[in-house]
Amino acid sequence: MFAERIATLRSGTRRFDAGARAALVLLLAMYAAALLAPVIAPYAQSEQVDIVRMANHAPTLAHPFGTDRFSRDVLTRVLYGARVSLSIATIAVLVAAVVGTMYGLVAAAFGGVVDTLLMRLLDTMLAIPKVLLLVAVLALWSPMPLWALVLLLGLTGWFDVSRLVRAEALVVREREFVLAAHALGAGRRRVMFRHLLPNVLVPVIVTTTLGIGNVIVLEAGLSFIGIGVREPNASWGTMFYEASEAFAGTWWAALFPGVAIVTTVLCFNVLGDALRAALDPRQLPSASVGTRGAAATSIDVFPGAARNLHSDGGDPSRSLP
Amino acid sequence: MRRFVAVRSVHAIVVLWLVATVAFFLIHAAPGDPFLFESDRVRADVRAQLRERFGYDRPIVEQYGRYLLNVARGEFGYSHSLHVPVREAITERLPRTLLLMGLGMGLSFLLGIRLGVYEVRHRFTWRARVANRASLLMYSLPDFWFAIMMLLVFAYWLPVLPAGQMVDVLHDYMSPGRAAWDRVQHLILPVGTFTLMFTAFLTRYQRAALLDTLPADYVRTARAKGVDERGVVGRHALRNAILPIITLAGLAFPALVGGAVFVEKVFSWPGLGLMAVNAITVRDYPLVLAAVLVSAGMVVLGNLLADVAYAFADPRVRVR
Numbered sequence: 319m320f321a322e323r324i325a326t327l328r329s330g331t332r333r334f335d336a337g338a339r340a341a342l343v344l345l346l347a348m349y350a351a352a353l354l355a356p357v358i359a360p361y362a363q364s365e366q367v368d369i370v371r372m373a374n375h376a377p378t379l380a381h382p383f384g385t386d387r388f389s390r391d392v393l394t395r396v397l398y399g400a401r402v403s404l405s406i407a408t409i410a411v412l413v414a415a416v417v418g419t420m421y422g423l424v425a426a427a428f429g430g431v432v433d434t435l436l437m438r439l440l441d442t443m444l445a446i447p448k449v450l451l452l453v454a455v456l457a458l459w460s461p462m463p464l465w466a467l468v469l470l471l472g473l474t475g476w477f478d479v480s481r482l483v484r485a486e487a488l489v490v491r492e493r494e495f496v497l498a499a500h501a502l503g504a505g506r507r508r509v510m511f512r513h514l515l516p517n518v519l520v521p522v523i524v525t526t527t528l529g530i531g532n533v534i535v536l537e538a539g540l541s542f543i544g545i546g547v548r549e550p551n552a553s554w555g556t557m558f559y560e561a562s563e564a565f566a567g568t569w570w571a572a573l574f575p576g577v578a579i580v581t582t583v584l585c586f587n588v589l590g591d592a593l594r595a596a597l598d599p600r601q602l603p604s605a606s607v608g609t610r611g612a613a614a615t616s617i618d619v620f621p622g623a624a625r626n627l628h629s630d631g632g633d634p635s636r637s638l639p
Numbered sequence: 640m641r642r643f644v645a646v647r648s649v650h651a652i653v654v655l656w657l658v659a660t661v662a663f664f665l666i667h668a669a670p671g672d673p674f675l676f677e678s679d680r681v682r683a684d685v686r687a688q689l690r691e692r693f694g695y696d697r698p699i700v701e702q703y704g705r706y707l708l709n710v711a712r713g714e715f716g717y718s719h720s721l722h723v724p725v726r727e728a729i730t731e732r733l734p735r736t737l738l739l740m741g742l743g744m745g746l747s748f749l750l751g752i753r754l755g756v757y758e759v760r761h762r763f764t765w766r767a768r769v770a771n772r773a774s775l776l777m778y779s780l781p782d783f784w785f786a787i788m789m790l791l792v793f794a795y796w797l798p799v800l801p802a803g804q805m806v807d808v809l810h811d812y813m814s815p816g817r818a819a820w821d822r823v824q825h826l827i828l829p830v831g832t833f834t835l836m837f838t839a840f841l842t843r844y845q846r847a848a849l850l851d852t853l854p855a856d857y858v859r860t861a862r863a864k865g866v867d868e869r870g871v872v873g874r875h876a877l878r879n880a881i882l883p884i885i886t887l888a889g890l891a892f893p894a895l896v897g898g899a900v901f902v903e904k905v906f907s908w909p910g911l912g913l914m915a916v917n918a919i920t921v922r923d924y925p926l927v928l929a930a931v932l933v934s935a936g937m938v939v940l941g942n943l944l945a946d947v948a949y950a951f952a953d954p955r956v957r958v959r
Contacts, residue, residue, distance in 0.1 A: 441650070442657040445938050449897030450915060450931045454662075457919040457927055458669035535781040539901055542783045543916050562787055569791065576784045584779040591775075 338592030341585040348582060352400035359394040364550065366390055374568045384570035386561060392571055395557055396578050402553040403579070406468050407533040413472025415526045418479025419518065425480070426487035427510045437484075444477050449539065456545040464551055471533055479525050486518040524594045531586035538579050554579045643950050651943045658935045659710050662928050663703055669924075710932065716925035720918060725929045728914065733933065735805065736899055736910035742826065743833030744888070744895070750838045752877075752884070755845025759853075760872045771846070777839030782898045786832045786905035793828060801825050803907035829906040836898060837891070844887050848880040855879070882953055889945025896934045 351358065360380075361367065367381075372389040375381060383392035425436040455470060456462055462470070490496060496513050504512070538555025540546030542562070547553040552560075554575040561571035690696050694705065709715070715725035754770065761767040777785075794802035801807065807821050852858060853876060861875040900912035907913065911930055918926035 438650075438653070439657075442654045442661075444893070445654050445935055445942065446658055446661070446931070447893040447896040447934045447938055449900055450934050453900070453915060453919060454665065454927050454931050457922065458665065458924065531779065538781055539783055539897075542901070543904060543919075545919060558784070572787065576781075576787075579784060580780055583781070584776060587775060587779045 335592065337588055341588040341592075344581070345585045345589065348400060348585075349404060351397055352404050355397040355401055359391075359397045361391040361394040363394065363398050364390060365394070374564075374571070376568075377570055383574045384568070386557075386571045387564070387568070392557075392574055395552060396554065396574055399552055399554045399557055399575060400578065402464075402547055402551055403534055403537065403555070404582070406464070406471065406537050406547070406553065407530045410468050410471035410475060410533050410537075411526050411529045413469065414475035414529060415479055415522055417473065418476030419483050419515070419522055421476065422480035422483025422485075423487055423510050423514055423518070426484045426491060427506055427514060429491075433484075440477055440480060443474075448474055449536070452536075452540060453543070453545065456540065460545060461548055464547065467537075467546065471537060475529065475533060479522060479529075482521045482525060483518045486521055487514045490514055490517045520597045524590055524597060527586055527593055528590035531583035531590070534579060534583055534586075640950065644947055647943055647946050651939045654939050655936060656707075658939075659707060659932060660703075662932055663706050666924065666928060667699070715929035715932070718918075718923055718926045720921040720923040720926065725925050728926065729911070729929055729933055732909060732911050732914050735908065736903070736912060739826075739829055739833060739902070739908060739910060740895055740899055742830045743837060746830070746834040747837035747841055748884075748888075750834065751841025752845050752881070754838065754842040755849055755880075756873055756877060758842065758846045759849040759876070760868055762850075770842075774839045774842045777835060778843060780836070782832070782836050783901040783905060785836065786829075786902055789828055789832050790905060800828055803905075805909055829902050829908050832902050832906075833895075833898065837895065840891065841884065841887070845880065845884055848883045849876050852876045852879045882949065885945055885949045885952060889942040892938045892941035892945075896937060 356363075367385060367389045369389045372381075372385050374387050375385045375389070377384040381391050381393065383396060385391055386395070421436065421440075425433045452470065452474060456467075459466075491514065496509060499509050499513050534554075537546055537553060538558065541548075541553055541555030542559045544559060547556045549556070557575040558572055558579070561568065561575070687696075694702060697705075713726055715729070717723075718725050718728050721728050754774070758767045758770050758774075790802060793800045801824055803825075805822070805825055806818075807813075807825075810818055810821055813821060849872060853872075855876075858871060858875055861871050866875065896912075899910065900916060902908065903910045903912040904916050911934065915927055915930035918924075918930065
């Protein structure tokens with residue numbers, strides 16, 4: 319089923335439009351730039367060029383993005399910042415995806431009291447405003463090492479995923495092939511991993527893609543109020559925070575890290591939307607789920623046409639800012 | 640209906656209790672101790688006396704019980720940075736945050752629903768496509784970044800609006816009319832930022848919800864009757880597509896509270912969010928935790944209201 323949809327994506331390139339492809343290319347370029355930062359960056363990581371004459375210097379040919387107040391090249395710092403921002407967001411979202419998928423699967427596979435309890439617990443965690451919870455935890459345990467921050471962002475980011483996975487798995491659970499597996503004597507664990515898991519992967523992939531953008535913004539926001547990534551590590555948010563104190567005079571030091579954040583987030587959102595349109599089974603007219611290609615014409619006009627309005631209350635929350 | 644509200648209220652109270660419990664164990668798991676002075680002037684026996692006086696020597700179950708009672712009565716302790724009881728600090732700042740959020744949400748609903756209808760009604764034109772791309776772009780902008788850019792443009796490059804705070808320094812000396820205008824001026828940027836961010840979000844979902852209803856039978860019936868596109872989208876489809884937006888408002892509440900933190904920080908708006916951020920820098924834990932608890936309470940209340948509004952608007956939900 320999953321492979322089939324990937325195949326649909328390959329053949330039906332019409333639905334993966336130019337914008338989405340451009341976003342994908344741009345993102346790959348950013349990851350490459352982050353990986354190759356030591357090679358392509360024009361200066362060393364925290365090199366201070368000339369603190370007396372070159373501090374807060376406007377963009378020139380030698381420094382296309384200008385320099386910051388310690389006379390460090392902003393372009394170099396944006397490239398190294400990409401390493402921090404992108405790796406934090408990517409790892410945190412992967413942690414969230416794994417935890418959320420397991421939680422949702424367990425809730426759906428066990429059902430009954432287990433399901434009710436797990437869902438009540440989830441409601442509680444969703445009721446705590448994430449930003450303020452992170453603010454409180456980061457304030458109590460400051461300064462927090464980078465790996466702990468990643469783990470914290472991951473462990474507070476899986477709630478939406480688990481809701482989606484549960485909703486999806488509850489539907490799949492009633493399908494004939496799962497009943498057949500049960501009848502053949504498959505244990506709960508086998509059903510969970512062999513039959514339910516492959517069928518809930520699509521929404522997980524879509525939410526994860528959209529989630530990376532959200533985590534980049536969240537991490538940048540926390541760094542912006544001074545409790546996220548701290549020196550000597552600098553994410554785009556940290557750079558923006560440092561520069562924003564005097565942004566009016568030295569706009570370049572704040573603008574370029576900001577543009578990096580916005581571009582990345584926009585690309586992930588465009589890509590996530592395109593993936594959802596291309597992969598999400600609920601986007602296909604219900605009569606033709608699984609019959610590849612049949613969807614193409616109506617989809618472009620009415621994305622999400624077949625989605626049942628009341629089927630899952632958790633749906634809109636999947637990509638809250 | 641009454642039964643539905645009662646059941647949902649009990650759920651809400653259980654959730655609040657769990658939130659308070661999480662907060663309690665968070666404080667206790669945190670490193671350090673309120674009386675862990677590294678000072679020669681505080682002797683060990685004085686420290687022990689202080690611990691006893693504030694009840695830190697009691698068993699943890701008893702501390703937990705007392706804490707729950709205090710939270711239930713709205714007693715959150717004393718803020719050492721503001722030198723007032725935490726309750727006072729909160730009651731002073733909460734209305735300011737609510738003003739910001741209320742205005743922002745109200746305007747966003749007006750704008751977001753209209754824009755969603757517009758995008759669907761003209762869905763085959765380039766104008767709607769531009770509007771759609773614009774809302775995706777707005778939706779992708781980090782709130783603090785957008786707020787700073789607004790500040791840069793409207794307070795620095797074109798100095799037409801004040802850069803922050805709630806009122807001007809000379810507010811108390813102004814004539815009543817001038818003072819009122821001063822308040823409005825200070826509201827424009829923070830409320831505007833809030834509104835634009837939330838509108839982009841609502842527009843996207845209103846559009847998706849409207850498109851979802853278009854294949855429905857009653858839409859086809861309306862078309863068959865000869866209702867024009869404006870009537871089909873704006874009346875027949877919208878009536879049903881407004882429901883998911885109600886739930887969405889409840890679900891978006893935590894994100895809005897989070898957004899308030901950044902907007903208040905950038906515009907120095909003296910509300911709950913700015914208070915929480917400032918409390919971190921001076922390690923005023925009772926204040927931070929009270930901010931978390933109060934905003935969690937706001938979220939729970941928001942969800943409850945959204946549920947009730949939904950049940951009020953859609954009779955099918957009540958039966959469940």
